[in-house]
Amino acid sequence: MSKLLPLYRGGVEAWECDQMRHMNVQFYMSKGSDAFAHLQNALGLPPATIRATRKGLRFKTIRTQYKSEVHVGTPLYGLGGVREVTGDLISGFIRLFNAENGNLSAVHEFTAVYTDLDTDSPLPLPDDGRAAAEGLADPHTDSFQLKPFAGALMPDRPLDHMFESARGAVDVWECDLFEHIEMRHVVGYFSDAATHIINAVGLTREIIRSRNLGSAALDYYSEFHAPIKKSTAILLKSGLIDADGKIFRFGHNLFDMDTGKLAVTTTVIGVYFDMTTRKSVILPKEFTDYPKEKLLKVQM
Amino acid sequence: MDGYMESYRGQVLMRECDLLGHMNIQYYGSRISVAMCNMFYAIGLDPDDLKNGKRGLAVVHQDSRYVAELHAGDIIHMESAVVGSSEKTVTFDHRLYNSVDDGLVFSSRMVSAYMDLESRKAIPLSDTIRQKLVDLITDGEKAS
Numbered sequence: 001m002s003k004l005l006p007l008y009r010g011g012v013e014a015w016e017c018d019q020m021r022h023m024n025v026q027f028y029m030s031k032g033s034d035a036f037a038h039l040q041n042a043l044g045l046p047p048a049t050i051r052a053t054r055k056g057l058r059f060k061t062i063r064t065q066y067k068s069e070v071h072v073g074t075p076l077y078g079l080g081g082v083r084e085v086t087g088d089l090i091s092g093f094i095r096l097f098n099a100e101n102g103n104l105s106a107v108h109e110f111t112a113v114y115t116d117l118d119t120d121s122p123l124p125l126p127d128d129g130r131a132a133a134e135g136l137a138d139p140h141t142d143s144f145q146l147k148p149f150a151g152a153l154m155p156d157r158p159l160d161h162m163f164e165s166a167r168g169a170v171d172v173w174e175c176d177l178f179e180h181i182e183m184r185h186v187v188g189y190f191s192d193a194a195t196h197i198i199n200a201v202g203l204t205r206e207i208i209r210s211r212n213l214g215s216a217a218l219d220y221y222s223e224f225h226a227p228i229k230k231s232t233a234i235l236l237k238s239g240l241i242d243a244d245g246k247i248f249r250f251g252h253n254l255f256d257m258d259t260g261k262l263a264v265t266t267t268v269i270g271v272y273f274d275m276t277t278r279k280s281v282i283l284p285k286e287f288t289d290y291p292k293e294k295l296l297k298v299q300m
Numbered sequence: 301m302d303g304y305m306e307s308y309r310g311q312v313l314m315r316e317c318d319l320l321g322h323m324n325i326q327y328y329g330s331r332i333s334v335a336m337c338n339m340f341y342a343i344g345l346d347p348d349d350l351k352n353g354k355r356g357l358a359v360v361h362q363d364s365r366y367v368a369e370l371h372a373g374d375i376i377h378m379e380s381a382v383v384g385s386s387e388k389t390v391t392f393d394h395r396l397y398n399s400v401d402d403g404l405v406f407s408s409r410m411v412s413a414y415m416d417l418e419s420r421k422a423i424p425l426s427d428t429i430r431q432k433l434v435d436l437i438t439d440g441e442k443a444s
Contacts, residue, residue, distance in 0.1 A: 009309040009377070011337020034310035037375045038399060046400045047311075047373040073350045075338040078309075099338065100347055173315040177372040182313070 003138040005042055007035035007094060008078025012070050018191075020214040021275070022069035025191050028096060029064070030184035032108040035078045035094045043082075043090075044132040051177070055123060057090065058115040059183065064220045065146055067104045069278070075099035080108075082136040088113055088125045090133050095144065109146055117178040120227045149221050151242070152300045154251035154267045156225060159239060161294040162253065163200055165193035166236035170228060179230040186228070190220070190252050190266055193238045197250055201240065202286045212275045213284065218247075219269040226256060226263045233257035241296040243287035246271050246280050251296055303438025304395070305342060307335035308378035312370045322369035328406050332394050335378045339392060343382060344432035355426075357390065357412040364408040368398070375399040382436045388422045389413050390433065 008031050016027040040050065040057055050056040070076065080094035094108040113122045114129065125133070166189050174185040194215060198208065208214075228234060235257050241249040247269060254264040271280040292298075308331050318324040340350055340357065349355040370376065377399050384391035389411050396406040413422040414429070425433075 006306070006309065009306050009338065010334040013334065013337075031310075037311040037373065038309065041375050041400060047371070047375055048400070051371070051373060071351055073337055073340065073347065075341045100341060175314060177314045 003136050004079050004081050004140065004143070005039065005136075006077070007038040007080045008032075008076070008096065009099075010034075010076055012072050012074045012076065014072045017072050020069075020216060022071055022216070023074075024188075025064075025066070025217050025220070026184045026188040028066065028106045028108075029187040030182070031076065031078060031096055032062075032064070032094050033183050035080055035096075035108075036110075036112075039080055039082075039092065039094070042132065042136065044126075044128045050117075054117050054178065055114065056117055057112040058117070058120075059224055060089065060111045060113050061224070062183075062220070062222050063109045063146065063149060065107045065109075066217055066219070067106055068098065069216065070098055070105050076105065081138060081140060082133050083139055084137050085125070085130065085133045088122065090125070093140070104144060107144065107146060117180070149219060149267070150269060151249060151267075152297070153221055153223075154241070154253070154265045154296075155300060156223065156262055156265045158237070158253060158262075159251070159296050159299045161296065162237040162239040162251075163196070164235065165196035165238040165252070166234075168234060170230055170232045170234060172230055175230045181228040181230075181232075186222075186254065186264060187220070189234075189236050189254065190268065193236055193252060194270075197238055197240065200238075201243075201284075201290050203284060208284075211284070213272050213281070214275045215270055215272050217268055217270045220266060222264055222266040224264055226259070226261045228254070228256060228263050234263075239296045240287070240290055240294070241267070241300065243283055243290060243295075246282055248272075248283060248287055249297075303383075303436070304379040304381040304393075305338075306377060307338040307380035307394070308376075308396075309399070310334075310376060312372055312374040312376065314372040317372050322371055323374075325366070328364070328366070328396065328408070331376070331378055331396060332408060332410070335380050335394055336392075339380050339382075342432070343390060343436065344426070344428040346426075346428070353417050356415050356417050358415050359410050360389070360413045360422075361411040362408060364406065366406055368403060368405040370398070370405055376405065381438045382433055383409070383438060384411075385425065385430075385433050385437065387424050390425070390429070 018024040316327040
């Protein structure tokens with residue numbers, strides 16, 4: 001049996017595209033979540049078992065690298081697999097391809113743990129799940145491998161000069177059947193925060209439009225520290241880590257305001273691009289003029 | 301199944317379930333919508349025409365059968381085939397399966413008209429699509 005599994009097939013809907021005229025990052029995540037459900041089935045965790053036992057795999061970390069943009073109407077497919085099982089931690093990946101040309105569009109690399117979905121406590125991998133995961137484990141060295149994440153990752157603590165980039169409450173329709181926020185919506189908060197970061201460096205949407213610029217994420221790395229559940233009051237704080245040449249880096253801390261706990265820490269690498277040529281450009285000077293003492297890298 | 305190709309693979313979300321505790325009928329249609337992204341490509345509809353709003357296929361008739369219910373978290377996939385055509389239309393057959401046991405949960409046969417999206421009128425199928433259909437068309441009745 002091939003250890004590279006077919007996990008997703010679909011396409012880009014019109015309402016999944018943003019003002020950059022490409023599929024928004026949150027929908028790479030929704031397709032990744034669909035694929036992850038199929039991967040759990042391959043690991044002996046079919047939906048009926050997850051519903052009955054109220055136990056299943058939860059992401060501990062996800063890194064998503066965006067390789068090429070996709071536009072409305074593009075057919076997509078996803079393949080994935082398990083890289084290794086280390087103790088009770090499963091490492092794996094999901095790749096999304098443009099079915100028109102076979103180009104790799106994005107890669108999710110994840111670690112996941114078997115979890116009690118009511119108490120959110122990590123559990124030992126069940127024997128049959130471990131056997132299935134070990135049977136599928138393969139480093140897949142013959143296909144695409146991610147390079148290490150460039151630069152330092154956001155620490156899991158508040159930093160000075162982070163500003164509020166989103167505030168809200170988790171709606172019922174943003175949650176799965178265990179009342180946890182779906183991963184797509186977590187990424188959606190980060191996506192919305194990008195506009196606040198633009199404002200924080202002194203740009204407006206009007207200026208961005210007048211310069212014919214768009215922005216795109218290249219790399220996301222998220223660590224999940226605590227669950228985010230239905231109706232939770234949440235606060236997202238963000239800050240610019242660094243900006244140099246064509247690359248900006250910023251960080252997010254997503255807080256559960258009910259508990260005060262830091263729930264998610266995310267590091268983002270991105271670029272600006274010309275909306276006509278779709279090629280990256282030198283960062284707007286407002287980014288590189290941002291006060292150096294406010295850059296989060298000073299504290300990292 | 302001969303002539304059928306995978307056109308969608310995903311899962312049922314909690315927010316797609318209604319007060320009956322199963323996936324609401326509108327979301328079966330959403331899976332066909334996604335599957336058609338792949339079928340447009342398979343039948344040779346020019347991707348640039350589609351993305352630039354010049355040509356498209358619009359459903360003009362649909363017969364559906366709801367065979368089994370789906371619940372939040374269920375994993376599903378759809379297989380689709382071309383089962384007929386006319387001067388201006390293509391007929392597709394879509395079959396949605398529960399991916400755990402490959403049990404059929406839904407099927408839908410749709411007649412779609414090839415449209416000029418500027419005049420908003422049905423037009424004859426392009427030569428490229430006609431040529432593709434020669435290879436793709438299958439007997440949906442036999443397949444069932």
